Amino acid sequence: MRSTHSQEYRDFSGRLRQARKEARLKQVEVAKILGRPQSYVSKCESGERRVDVTELAKFAEVYSKQLDFFVKPNN
Numbered sequence: 607m608r609s610t611h612s613q614e615y616r617d618f619s620g621r622l623r624q625a626r627k628e629a630r631l632k633q634v635e636v637a638k639i640l641g642r643p644q645s646y647v648s649k650c651e652s653g654e655r656r657v658d659v660t661e662l663a664k665f666a667e668v669y670s671k672q673l674d675f676f677v678k679p680n681n
Contacts (some may be wrong), residue, residue: 611653619653625669626651638670639668 612680626636626647633647639647649655650665657665666673 615653618623618657619651621678622657622665623651625665625675629669632666636665636668638641642662 618644626633633651635642637644637647646655648658650661662673662676666676
């Protein structure tokens with residue numbers, strides 16, 4: 607099955623997952639902090655659900671990351 611997301615968005619999703627792991631949090635813990643179901647976090651990380659900038663700011667705060675961490679170019 608072919609992905610409908612660009613490579614850049616797949617990279618973003620990977621960094622979202624990486625940030626959670628670096629924060630040593632489980633999806634269910636993040637979901638509780640955000641007041642969302644665990645499936646929300648899972649879908650955001652898998653790319654099944656697109657993340658808007660206000661949601662990204664909330665993830666960044668939970669993970670103690672700057673916004674540019676999530677959008678840095680792959681070099």
